[in-house]
Amino acid sequence: MEDLLVKLLEAVEFGKVDKKSPYPPQLRDMDGAHELTISAIEAGIKPQIILEEALIPAMSKVGKKFAECKIFVPQMLMSARAMGASMFQLKPFFASGAIKTKGTFIIGTVKGDLHDIGKNLVSMMVEGGGWSIVDLGVDVGSDKFVEALKNNPGAVVGLSALLTTTMVNMGEIVSTIRVHAPETKILIGGAPVTAEFCQNIGADFYAPDPQKAVEYMNLLAS
Amino acid sequence: MKKHTISLHPLGKELRVNDQTPLIDVLHEFGVEFPCGGKGTCGKCKVRLLEGDLEISAEQQTKLDLLGLTTDWRLACYSMCTGDITLEIEQFKHLILADETEFSFTPAFGYGLAVDLGTTTLVAQLIDLTNAQVMAVESMLNPQVRFGADLISRIQASMDGSAAEMTQIIRSAIGTMISQMLKKHEVQLEEVILVGNAVMQLIFCACDVSPLSAYPFHTSNLGIKILNTTELNWKFQVRDSVKFYPSIGSFVGSDILAGIVATGLHLKEEYTALIDLGTNGEIVIGNRERIVCASTAAGPAFEGANISMGMRAVTGAISSLNQVNGELEATVIGNTPAKGICGSALIDAVAILRKIDKLGMFGEINSGEGDILLTGKVRLTQKDINEFQLAKAAIAAGLTILAKNLSIELSDISKLYIAGGFGNYLNIENVVETGMIELPAEKIVKMGNTALIGAKMFLFTDLKITEEILKKSTLINLEANHDFQDIYVDKMLFL
Numbered sequence: 001m002e003d004l005l006v007k008l009l010e011a012v013e014f015g016k017v018d019k020k021s022p023y024p025p026q027l028r029d030m031d032g033a034h035e036l037t038i039s040a041i042e043a044g045i046k047p048q049i050i051l052e053e054a055l056i057p058a059m060s061k062v063g064k065k066f067a068e069c070k071i072f073v074p075q076m077l078m079s080a081r082a083m084g085a086s087m088f089q090l091k092p093f094f095a096s097g098a099i100k101t102k103g104t105f106i107i108g109t110v111k112g113d114l115h116d117i118g119k120n121l122v123s124m125m126v127e128g129g130g131w132s133i134v135d136l137g138v139d140v141g142s143d144k145f146v147e148a149l150k151n152n153p154g155a156v157v158g159l160s161a162l163l164t165t166t167m168v169n170m171g172e173i174v175s176t177i178r179v180h181a182p183e184t185k186i187l188i189g190g191a192p193v194t195a196e197f198c199q200n201i202g203a204d205f206y207a208p209d210p211q212k213a214v215e216y217m218n219l220l221a222s
Numbered sequence: 223m224k225k226h227t228i229s230l231h232p233l234g235k236e237l238r239v240n241d242q243t244p245l246i247d248v249l250h251e252f253g254v255e256f257p258c259g260g261k262g263t264c265g266k267c268k269v270r271l272l273e274g275d276l277e278i279s280a281e282q283q284t285k286l287d288l289l290g291l292t293t294d295w296r297l298a299c300y301s302m303c304t305g306d307i308t309l310e311i312e313q314f315k316h317l318i319l320a321d322e323t324e325f326s327f328t329p330a331f332g333y334g335l336a337v338d339l340g341t342t343t344l345v346a347q348l349i350d351l352t353n354a355q356v357m358a359v360e361s362m363l364n365p366q367v368r369f370g371a372d373l374i375s376r377i378q379a380s381m382d383g384s385a386a387e388m389t390q391i392i393r394s395a396i397g398t399m400i401s402q403m404l405k406k407h408e409v410q411l412e413e414v415i416l417v418g419n420a421v422m423q424l425i426f427c428a429c430d431v432s433p434l435s436a437y438p439f440h441t442s443n444l445g446i447k448i449l450n451t452t453e454l455n456w457k458f459q460v461r462d463s464v465k466f467y468p469s470i471g472s473f474v475g476s477d478i479l480a481g482i483v484a485t486g487l488h489l490k491e492e493y494t495a496l497i498d499l500g501t502n503g504e505i506v507i508g509n510r511e512r513i514v515c516a517s518t519a520a521g522p523a524f525e526g527a528n529i530s531m532g533m534r535a536v537t538g539a540i541s542s543l544n545q546v547n548g549e550l551e552a553t554v555i556g557n558t559p560a561k562g563i564c565g566s567a568l569i570d571a572v573a574i575l576r577k578i579d580k581l582g583m584f585g586e587i588n589s590g591e592g593d594i595l596l597t598g599k600v601r602l603t604q605k606d607i608n609e610f611q612l613a614k615a616a617i618a619a620g621l622t623i624l625a626k627n628l629s630i631e632l633s634d635i636s637k638l639y640i641a642g643g644f645g646n647y648l649n650i651e652n653v654v655e656t657g658m659i660e661l662p663a664e665k666i667v668k669m670g671n672t673a674l675i676g677a678k679m680f681l682f683t684d685l686k687i688t689e690e691i692l693k694k695s696t697l698i699n700l701e702a703n704h705d706f707q708d709i710y711v712d713k714m715l716f717l
Contacts, residue, residue: 069592069604072611074714075584112436114701117710139437164378165435 004043005054008036008086012058012128015078017085023078033082037089047093048100051130055083059128063211073121076210080124087127094132101132102221104155106148108136110173113166118190122158125210126217131156142176149181156217159203161190171201178202185220187213223558229308231272233358234406240537242557245269245298245309246646247537252359253338253345253674254313256646257667260299265289266318267298274307302557314356317678319484321637321667327354327682332412332461335403336677337396338477339418339426340364341373341501342525342534343643344395345674348403349681351412358403365391366425371527372501373421373434373473380431389428396426397456404458414464417677419475419502420444423466434472444469446685467680467688471697473517478504479688480676484669485639488513488691492636493628496672497617497659499524499565499642505620507628507635513695514627518620523613524565524642529606533562535644540600542647543570550574552597560598566647571602572610573652576716583716585611614658615713621659622713623703627696632660641672657716 010016011033014024018032031039040050062079065071093099105126109119116138127133134152136144149155157177161167170188177184187205188198198206207213224241228248237248246256246267258264262285271294278286282300286292298311317325330351337346341364348358366388369379380388400414416426424431424443433441447466451457454464467476478498487494487508496506503520506513526532526539533539537556540563544551552567554560563571575581575594582588585607593603625632638661640648650663659666669675680688700706 069608070586072585072608072714074711077711114437114699116701117707120707163374163436165374165381166437169436 004036004040004045005050007031008033008040008050008054009058011036012055012079012082012086013061015075015082017078017082032085034085034089037086041089047090047098050086050090051099055086055128056130059083059125060211060214062128063125063209063214067209067211073117076121076125080121080128083124083128102130102217104132104134104152105158105217106134106136106145106152106155107158107160108140108145109138109160109162110166110169111139111141112169113161113163114138115160115162115190118162119158119160122160122189122207122210122213125214126158129214129217131217142173145173145177146180149177149184153181155184156220157184157186158207158213159186159188161188161193164192167192167197170203174201174203187216189213226303227306228303229273230359231308231310233311233314233356235359239303240557241304243303244557245301245303247541247555247557249298249311250646250670251343251345251361253347253356253361253671254298254311255318255670255675256299257318257669259646259648259650259668262297262300265291265297266313268295268312269298269301270294270310270312271296272308272310275305276301276307277304311356315353317354317675319486319675321486325354325679325682327679329353330412330682333357333407333409334412334681335400335414336674336681337399337414337416338480338671338674338677339392339396339416339422340477340673341376341419341422342367342371344399345671346396346399346403347674347678348407348409349678351681354678354682357407357409360399360402362395362399365395371525372522373419376421376425377431377435380425381435385425385431386428388425392422392426393454393456397454400456401458411458411460413462413681414460415677415680416464416466417476417480417673417680418466419477420469420472421475423447423469423475427466439472441472444472446688467677468692470515470692470695473502474504474506474515474697477673477676478506478515479691480674480680481639481641481672482506482508482513482676482691483679483683483687484672484675488694490636493630493634495621495635495638497621497638497640498672499617499640499645501525503613503616503620505617505624507621507624507630508694511694512628513691514624514698515695516620516624516698516700518616518700520613520616520620523609524568524644526562526564528609529563529568530603531562531600532568532606533564535564535566535647538562539564540567540597541644542649543567543574543596545574545578550597552600560600563596563600563602564644564647565642566644566649568602568606568610569656569658570649570652571596572607573649573655575602577655581607581716585714585716611714614656615710617658618660618713619706619710620700622709623700623706624698626703627698635661636665638666639669639672640666641669643670645670657713
């Protein structure tokens with residue numbers, strides 16, 4: 001049983017989606033996240049355990065390696081895909097309440113900005129950290145964030161921007177959220193964003209990489 | 223180190239260079255093209271030696287003999303400066319197009335001026351309109367660079383209150399360049415034609431750039447702009463007018479329109495592509511029916527930004543790397559010790575490191591170390607390689623998505639031109655090796671400055687031609703494509 005979890009952890013860490021996927025070469029012809037999750041459920045391992053002892057630690061390893069420049073976007077995305085294959089099998093258990101997430105994370109790329117790869121990577125890593133995700137997409141204004149917060153009270157909000165010229169829109173979104181849901185924790189990130197900018201606009205946390213976002217949110221959840 | 227003077231006749235330019243400086247290093251910035259890429263086969267970069275000595279290697283002699291060139295002719299791509307010399311650049315007597323043909327034009331009267339207003343570099347040439355000869359050249363760094371290297375930082379600076387100053391300094395810089403040329407040749411200018419990207423156009427024409435700061439990036443100010451010397455505060459006369467040519471769209475400017483004209487892609491039945499590896503990284507694919515274009519964020523890495531020891535293709539930059547007996551051998555622009563690496567050598571480095579298995583398929587340094595020593599003190603870090611991957615993937619994904627838009631395969635493209643500040647130094651085999659351009663090397667042609675060639679052609683052509691091209695052209699937003707993320711990430715790999 002534990003062996004299955006170790007294998008699933010490895011499959012997600014190295015981005016092995018299913019048996020037929022060619023990557024990574026060292027896991028060729030072996031079961032991937034898809035098969036291993038099915039086997040784990042059939043073996044009677046609790047879905048919550050599958051999440052906490054395989055998926056979360058695997059994505060945490062991925063996040064750390066990315067932050068240390070040991071891996072890059074393609075490997076991170078493959079791991080996220082493998083995680084997605086596993087999550088797909090776990091979906092009914094999330095829906096039934098058999099798996100409890102740490103909370104909800106609302107994320108979007110801010111108004112005027114269409115870049116979504118960075119936002120997607122953060123979203124996937126936070127999901128892999130055990131959170132439910134509400135992804136609002138790109139070019140998102142403050143009204144949509146406020147509405148999503150109404151539907152998901154107590155959710156943490158993440159704002160992404162890739163341009164210096166759109167980053168400024170984060171300020172308006174933060175202050176609007178502060179009016180409607182003052183207790184909301186807001187984290188921001190993206191290439192031009194800095195800790196100083198975060199402080200200036202009154203956001204709660206600047207995440208220089210996806211892993212830092214996950215670590216900050218884990219602190220909030222604990 | 224010993225210094226020499228190169229005098230360019232009849233341009234009236236004097237250049238001080240280090241001993242052993244290859245002529246290609248100093249001539250390309252004035253718009254001299256090396257169509258065969260320095261292989262010595264096309265003869266288009268031939269110069270006439272009017273004074274001084276310029277050694278001929280046995281290899282160059284063979285090439286000169288093949289081309290039927292005698293005594294006072296030299297190939298600029300094969301020559302190194304070892305003493306004071308005076309040269310006449312043959313290419314400036316004709317207008318050579320991207321496909322190596324000579325521009326056929328109807329001679330006009332008087333003199334015209336063509337300006338390539340680049341984000342980083344300004345180049346201007348004074349043209350005799352009776353015979354298309356280049357009479358004078360000037361080149362300088364865009365003085366706006368102190369407001370930031372890339373377009374987004376220029377837009378930001380302009381919105382932060384520097385708009386008027388940025389307009390003033392660019393108008394004044396170009397006015398000064400033209401005045402300097404008119405000092406050497408006291409002639410009456412008929413027309414001044416400027417090309418540049420949309421942001422450069424808006425700033426030069428004193429229009430608001432803020433619409434280009436965020437989605438939907440729309441402004442109605444991108445059409446042709448006709449200006450007069452009084453409003454520009456230029457102290458010389460222009461009989462007809464000063465024209466800034468129209469942009470194709472918000473991030474694809476008249477420099478690309480000029481590139482389209484210079485490559486003739488709008489005239490051909492088969493598909494032709496043009497990639498400008500400048501700051502903006504524009505890509506065009508088209509034929510006489512339809513043209514699609516896009517800009518990518520690829521440029522800055524090739525211009526040295528975000529690369530720890532990256533720099534532009536100027537003196538001190540490694541321009542190419544070769545593997546000789548298992549060792550990396552660097553060629554440095556201006557024959558000085560290497561200070562950094564420019565785009566062409568970055569491509570060489572990655573291609574070679576991948577070939578000798580120092581890099582894995584994901585771009586990882588296989589030794590597990592944080593960086594790789596290339597030569598002297600110049601290193602490439604893991605982060606530099608990742609930056610390169612983002613840039614090459616942007617180009618490769620852009621080509622793929624544009625081809626899909628035309629419902630064609632990449633293999634349907636019969637020729638692809640690469641323009642850019644370091645275009646002359648590119649090793650095409652290495653470009654292909656990195657996966658940046660997924661076409662066979664023999665279909666790829668490198669150029670230096672197609673924008674300047676096109677701007678010169680505009681001096682002889684009717685505005686209708688550009689209107690027709692604009693009608694056929696569509697600007698594609700790459701990121702709006704559903705598959706963009708998958709394609710982009712996929713192209714980051716080295717397969």
